[in-house]
Amino acid sequence: MLALILLLAAGTLAGCDEPSQDVMFEGGTYAGKPDTPAWQSETFNGSRETWEQEIKKRSALQSEYTRLKGGG
Amino acid sequence: MKRRALFLTAWLGLSSILGGASMTGVAANSAANHQSDMQVMRQTEQPQNNAPVWRRYAPDGNIPPRQPGARAGVLIQASGETWRQIRNGPVTLIGGLLLILVPIVIAVFYALNGPLKLHGQPSGRLVQRFTYWERIIHWSTAITFVVLAVTGVLMFFGRYVLIPIIGYTGFSWFAALSKNVHNIVGPLFIFCVACMFVMFARENLWRRIDWEWVKKAPQVLTGKGHAPSGKYNAAEKGWFWGGVALLGLVVGISGLILDFPNFAQTRETMQIANIVHGVGALLFIAASLGHIYMGTIGTEGAYEAMRTGKVDETWAKEHHALWLDEVKS
């Protein structure tokens, strides 16, 4: 009985640590708290690469150098 | 090797930024001018090198705010990290340990010794020990204390203990309830403690005779002997002064600082108050477990004393002989 209590106590205390903040992955896919990523929509059809390309392109459009050259 | 190279590069570049300490008042002004002079010099020597400017961005450096808000001019508030490490580290660990070990120690003590029983036969004659108002105050304090303890522990340890069991949504509901109950019952508890202090302080003044009890404490606690004491024995007085009065004051003041953030307290004040409140409350709870044990299953007849206000003469004679003499005379 005492051993059981001590075991339980040890277990509970072991939990009192800062949990890891690393993004959780299981088998290569995101397994954290539920949230639909931006690419899971009709626009991107679940293609992460497409979305990343889009965002990258948008970021590039912010460049003043490209703007001055008349690039965008 | 790579990491070492990185380390050096970054160190050379950045140690200068973080070297500066935060300054305040007049010193800060002259220092600021000094820094801007430094910056102008630096710009001519090494264009684009901002190190002198960023020295002011060192943690907790005050920058004149352009936007409204008490602390809008603070770019980095460094004490938050310290607070986090103290709270999530020793306070959680030692506090958790305390809340687990104290009940175990009490359980083991109970298993070994059993309750303190009356040695003589109950006389059947009852003596008034606590007045009606004393009992009202005691139980109001006790109930508010238990409510605060339960809600507080729930909020502090629930993340580790309850979320794995009842899930995020379920626990969030409990936590929200706990937070609001804790906020409202808190001031009530402070009021009760104040009343209790006024009502019980005189009888709890330390007397020379109490040292007798302290010396014989092991025998008294294991039921092998008795020591004469007044209305309250040394342990009860310890609980009153150390627990109710001192911890009550500490937890009460820090609690009010946290409960009413309407007086422009800074984050730093709140962080300190939070740690003080947490440590004080955990000690308070641990100590209260001892008091609750002695007042209920630990001592025969103790619970009835506070419940009905009356004790048997034999009980009074064995536990509080001097008080019985006073009452009788």
Place this chain on the structure above:
Amino acid sequence: MARMKFLCDAERCIECNGCVTACKNEHEVPWGINRRRVVTVNDGQEGAEKSMSVACMHCSDAPCMAVCPVDCFYKTDDGVVLHDKDLCIGCGYCFYACPFGAPQFPASNASTPGGKSSDWFGARGKMDKCTFCAGGPEENGSDAEFEKYGRNRFVRRQIAGCVQKCVRPKHCSVVTATCSQIYIASAYWFAAKARKCGAGAPPMASLITMSARRSNSREADACVDSATCRGYVGGLR
């Protein structure tokens, strides 16, 4: 894997507060909340005046996440720190812990136009902070999401509002790094975490290596390296 970080180049920030306005407008955040702010040092001193735009820095080792009693924070695949307002109990611990003052709470209900005086003991509702324009756990682009977390620009193939509206973009105010790189968000981010490494250690360097070690990926290591070489760290060159 993309990693989202804000990087503000104080060399080019002109303190126009465009990012602040854009953010406020985009998300229609309540009274009393500015998810982004601009801090200026050495105001009016030629050659020394610098400004910097600050919001949630989406920390790798986020203090808000560590202290939240209901564990309402989460980190997306892109390294964006988000929170769930349904779980938030408004205790304010994230506000104590955050080095940048990012988590904010609505002004007292009573003081807002049309607000109810229903707040108890200075309770000020649920925490609000920068979402990197990535919304929240609600359905992407839904009204519920907009109401709680502001516009989800990611889903509309847009970058963060502050970045988009910056008048001196690229190498200027707020830049999003979305390529497979971590842009180390300027020096001050790490300054606050310096204590962890002990007094003797040069704070920044140990923190960078620590952060790389913490994220436990070779990629992070490489990114930190490249960011250092490019002189992004600390806005120094």
